[in-house]
Amino acid sequence: MTTLHLFLILLLASGVAQSRKTVKVSPLLFSGEDTQEEEEDCSAAQPRKSSTSIPLMHVQAKCSPFRNKKSTWLTTLLESIKGDEQRYRAITGAATSFTTQEDADVPLTVKNGDYVINLGFGSPQQNLYTLVDTGSDITWIPCDSGDVFDPSKSSTFKYLSCSSETCQALGSTQTCGNYNCSITQTYGDGSQVTQLLSTDSLAVGSQSMPEFVFGCAKSRRGLITSAPGLVGFGRESISFVSQTANLFQKTFSYCIPSSTSTGCLALGKSALSSSGLQFTSLLTNSANPSFYYVGLNGVSVGKDRVAVAAMEQSSGKGTIIDSGTTITRLAEPVYSSVRDSFVRHLSKLSRAASVSIFDACFNFPSGDVEVPQITLHFDKNVDVPLPPTNYLIRTSAQGSVICLALAAPPKSSSGSGVSILGNFQQRNFRVVYDTAGSRLGIAPETCKGC
Structure with missing residues (x-):
């Protein structure tokens, strides 16, 4: 059958x-x-x-x-x-x-989520798999080592400064190192990821969005080192859904x-x-x-x-x-x-x-x-x-x-x-x-x- x-x-x-x-x-x-x-x-x-x-x-x-x-x-x-x-x-x-x-x-x-999609970051485009998570907002991708995003190969990549409006909006979540906006998350199992808030072009199928804000993970320790990146489909202003509102009208669907x-x-x-x-x-x-x-x-x-x-x-x-x-x-x-x-x-x-x-x-x-x-x-x-x-x-x-x-x-x-x-x-x-x-x-x- x-x-x-x-x-x-x-x-x-x-x-x-x-x-x-x-x-x-x-x-x-x-x-x-x-x-x-x-x-x-x-x-x-x-x-x-x-x-x-x-x-x-x-x-x-x-x-x-x-x-x-x-x-x-x-x-x-x-x-x-x-x-x-x-x-x-x-x-x-x-x-x-x-x-x-x-x-x-x-x-x-x-618990990284269960399902991944492929998105393009940077100019020229670098394709990466990211987990789809309706329970979080900040998108982050690995930039530390191995088969990951390489900021130096993108002509449109920028780090966000501590004085940027987006960084300031994160409040106590962010810290400043070398004037760049840094976010460090510590996990209950001892894992840790440090991201530098960044912007770059994001390619989604036939659509492209300049200056998409995401975390560029520069340091990962513990179990999180084996995780792919994550795209946040939550409802806050920094999420993928909110940042791409002009393209997709805050509407998305999936079939699992x-x-x-x-x-x-x-x-x-x-x-x-x-x-x-x-x-x-x-x-x-x-x-x-x-x-x-x-x-x-x-x-x-x-x-x-x-x-x-x-x-x-x-x-x-x-x-x-x-x-x-x-x-x-x-x-x-x-x-x-x-x-x-x-x-x-x-x-x-x-x-x-x-x-x-x-x-x-x-x-x-x-x-x-x-x-x-x-x-x-x-x-x-x-x-x-x-x-x-x-x-x-x-x-x-x-x-x-x-x-x-x-x-x-x-x-x-x-x-x-x-x-x-x-x-x-x-x-x-x-x-x-x-x-x-x-x-x-x-x-x-x-x-x-x-």
Whole structure:
């Protein structure tokens, strides 16, 4: 059975599920993920100079220069999940308050995000892969050694001085060394990166932007030395979205593939015409205006609907939608209610031991299994039924152990009242961030390159 056939079956099952609240799934839905990775045509992942649609791929995809070739899709996914706890603490710590120095020092880039794009910096253009992060603002690229950006080869490169308006706007974040604006970030694991705030030409497909502001990383120590650069898609004035507002009208979208194949990042208003889009409101939070918040007011498990409104009001923030978090975290008591309902629906299956952050795991038989449909309910009456592969995860190589791919916030986290929608649940959807219009669009889409 081909991957296309499997996906068509999945879409059909999802359509039926809206009326009867259940979906039939088989381990076959998960068994093709590693073989799909090997079939990927890397030409689809190459930069396209004539378009503002940019190939998007997992940092461990077959075509990624950062890939660990000994990894499978399963091991890659489980490894990515390990960093989610640190990222959750970093995001919610920034959104509320830090409880320990360790929490305060953990940046979003330790859990570097999961997906990379290729951008061109300088004159002449030097192409670099950068992580896409909707949870941060400052773009930074490595300029220290090896296969990195070389400022001396660009005729348009400039360092920003301490007296520059952009540097002054960073406040206590910046320091001055040799009159250049310097930013040093220290991480909880001991890693450290020092960047000099700079400007240069940025090429995005067929578009070019002069004097784009970014951090030129001159010193990296610890685990961060192996990380690619990062492009900040947050909402603050220094972010990629804000700096390119004249080109792309503060609008972007992405389609994340279901495995390590190639998806697509699209820039500009053209994304608003995607077929089947439903729009919910984008919310803001004065405590942390950089993040994208949505009103998630319910989660249905089959016919059981778990209300989220009480949790939303108590946190006062809404739910963060994030490109760099892998697995969705639902604040308590919402997660426990969703999990318990799911377990009740699968009472005929034998339970398997918990795996990683997943505490609702089952031994799946070789044949079809009927599972409850999980639907996310957002403001503006936007209901999003998830395909089974967006809320079930294979945790054994044979596909015989399947877990509910949702989790509670990390224990003893200061921000445990905040829910975050991760990229695993966003796979095979077109997600449109219309920042200028304060709305988020969602539509099912087969994510197969640009």
